[in-house]
Amino acid sequence: MLVVARSTGLHRLGGMERHTDGLLGTLRTRAGRVSLITTPLPPGAVPWPGVAVVPAGDRPGAYSRRWWREVPRRVRELAARDTPDLVISQSTAAQSAVPGLLAAGIPLVYILHGSAADTLRSLAGHYDPRSLYRRWRLARAWAWNRRVLPQVPRLVAVNRRQAQSLLRDLPLDPARLLVLENPVDPGFRPARDGAERAAARRRLGLPATGPVAGYAGRLAAGKGVDLLLAWARSRPGVTLALAGEGPLAAVAGGLAPAVRLLGRLAGEELAVFYRALDCLALPSREPEGLPLAALEAGASGVPLVAFATGGLADLAEEGSVLGVVPGDIAGLFAALDRVLADEALRRRLAAAAAARPRRSWEEWTDTLLAFALADVGESGSGRIQ
Template sequence: MSTTEAPVRVLLVSHYYPPHLGGVENVVRQEAVRLAAAGAEVTVLTSGERSSSTLEEGVRVVRVAAWNGAEKAGVPFPVLAPTVLTTALRLARRADVVHLHDCLYLTSWAAGLAALLTRTPHLLTQHVGMVQHPSAVVRGVQQAVYAVAGRALLRRARRVITLNASVAAFVLRHGARPERAVHLANGVDTELFRPAADADERARARKEFGLPEDRPLVLFAGRLVPKKGFDLLLAAHGPAAGHDLVFAGDGDSAPLAGRAGVHHLGTLTPERLAVLYRACDVFALPSTAEGFPLTVQEAMASGLPVLTTDDPGYAPYALDRGLVRLVERDPEVLRAALAALTGDQELRERMGRYSRGYATGSFDWTEHAATLLRWYREHRG
């Protein structure tokens, strides 16, 4: 940045932010911290148990009080106090650019309206498309939101940022201007998420979590909801399986209780999750409509072989399909693929080396932030 150029004042908007745990909030935190380190003046608008404004890692974090009871039913949708609109107006008025994360949430609606009223340009990162939730009511609400508020936000956005081909197609169907749609991969902290240095470190990690030392471990990290495919992994795990399953995440844990060879560790901080990756042998995430989730990037950075869904969203990443297993969401297919991986250490090692090399070469947060900063400067008034 030129010494004569004023810092870009950016308002990042997300329905959740750490210490709340999850993928989107981790992405927004990384963007916020990296942008601040690059010289931007960063404010985050998000939800919280109570309204507050704090300085965290060089970032001003403004939380609006919200009711979060729906998350217990598997619907992560905070309902914010009415002050979210006046707060968004105040913050948008002093920002050069507003960056919304996902158009499904009240935070984005309020900040999008505030950007319109204050004539502040906005960008929008869309993380996912339609979630095939088991509840018809939830699916109907999603469709209505995307058809109205979502379409308006996507249409007005100076840039619509997507992480994979499936979501790129989704935003175009819902109003995004084709010439404004761009692909930008998330980064990953390759120092935090790294392979185990040796067998001793892996053994210590297993002991820390109370995991068996003499069994291959297949890790699932994510919410325990059908969209993520945890139920498919359970269905694929019979009494004769040659591996144990390890689940890290919250949600409906009842199907996991009392199952032989199944370990549930609950929701973990990124630091604890990084240790768990190093304890395990394979990462499996048979999710749907996600493309390239952050946990897959973390697993690759941790040097784990990856087994995930054969989703067209992976197309922009040009993965070597011989070294990343992209399979159908079918228990029998998963069973066969996991048996092949857990039974072949040499294959796991080759896949793990590929994973680590791909992550270090392709997922750089500093480069990600530099790209955002360039776009912000381009679009600020």
């Protein structure tokens, strides 16, 4: 198997990187050999056993010109040398290698966590000179996607809205597209009782009493973390716990004790974090695929408040997330206040999230492989899994 991903958990960036880790961990038990094309690993990072890491680009985790230039060459080289059973790409940088893979008869599946077109649409009507270069890059990416994605044998979207957008914007055969929601590790579960919740707070150094809201992910303005900091500053008695790293970490660290900066958490520590919360907030300014944090919080019995974008809008429609109109800052603040003050609402949201079907990493990977390696005629038409 050959996997292409710009970054991984070793790059310490965010949720999609943890998704790559989960995929690699499961593939190692399903394939004789796993190779990974990714950006250079940070100093001191220890690669996974059984995964051959092939670096591309010049900076860890960065969308550099060199990354875009080198990935197709690396894919072609590895495909010619090893003839992988399947190429799994989580980066559109591999697109110019698609014709060669098709000519060689090597199966290829793209896992799409977002859409350049959807992001451009979310920016429409919000003029900001600082975003002009980014809009130009998104427009270029979308033009390239329109040329190449219809050629890709298999596409996986992580939420319904994304799949609908792809079918609307591109001449795609629905039989080549699968909606496959992200998996959830079974270690995420609700606190058994108040004592376990209190123990979780003690372990993380959080207040034993009073409401605690949380956020898990990259600490960046694009994720809306600056909005949460502004909300926490104006809510005496409320604690905001942040699990993650990023450019706003220094600002958040200066707002103690209202804001508690916990750093990057993983595994059991992250599960404990969710059990300590009264609610989680994900106010991303741009469309999200389907954040692992949203699914993990739901599995942990934690109500979620979020801007209703991408897969989060799907969850809001189902009633498992308290959705807010994207960009409505006053609405976000009011929703956070409401969910912290209303125990019955928290219970309803938690119950709706708990009722959603979930897949383990093993089940998710097996579904992906079955879809990617099946003939189009056997795959059904636009199945939702």
